[in-house]
Amino acid sequence: MKPIPILTLLGVVWLLFSGHFTPLLMALGAASILLVVWLLRRMDRADGAPMQFRPSFGLLGYLAWLLWDVVKANIDLAWRIWDPKLPVSPVWARLDTQVETPLEKTLYANSITLTPGTLTTDVCDDYFLIHALSQAGIDELREGEMERRIRRINL
Numbered sequence: 001m002k003p004i005p006i007l008t009l010l011g012v013v014w015l016l017f018s019g020h021f022t023p024l025l026m027a028l029g030a031a032s033i034l035l036v037v038w039l040l041r042r043m044d045r046a047d048g049a050p051m052q053f054r055p056s057f058g059l060l061g062y063l064a065w066l067l068w069d070v071v072k073a074n075i076d077l078a079w080r081i082w083d084p085k086l087p088v089s090p091v092w093a094r095l096d097t098q099v100e101t102p103l104e105k106t107l108y109a110n111s112i113t114l115t116p117g118t119l120t121t122d123v124c125d126d127y128f129l130i131h132a133l134s135q136a137g138i139d140e141l142r143e144g145e146m147e148r149r150i151r152r153i154n155l
Contacts, residue, residue: 003037003041006037006040007033007034007037009055010033010036010037011029011030011033014029014032014033015029056153056154058152058153058154059153062149062150062152062153065149066111066114066115066146069115069146070114070115070116073115073116073117073118073137074116076116076117076136077116077117077133080117080133080134087134088133088134089133089134089135090131090132090133090134091131091132091133091134091135091137091138092129092130092131093129093130093132093138094127094128094129094130095112095127095128095129095130095138095141095142096126096127097126097127097128097147098126098147098151099147099150099151104150104151104153105123107150107153108128108146108147108150109123109128111146111150112128112130112141112146115137117132117133117134117137118130118131118132118133118137118138118141119131119132
């Protein structure tokens, strides 16, 4: 792990999300960034397999697509709550996956959980256990668009 690029990236993201430039908040932000980098370095030494993460335009494109998917899922969830004709029938399902690396699996499982109405409850070698508020949520995941986009990123 190279600490300078990670420090820079985390600092820029923190400043963009915070928007506060008072000395106390800047100091707390810097302390939290240093703590995160220290923990990352410690984890790299502990497992002996440093993670090689290189942000790319593909990842930014995926995050933009995921944001839009989250918005659509929020609208669907709101309609299901307000309209008694739309079913809310919770479903458990096994979702077979083809993602291979731990980073891809993590991104995929977290993306599913971030999408309202779905939750990843177990991650195994070649499948996830998913809970959804409707069969439509499971069917959309089985279509595989999210997985295809993650696999194209080349993490």
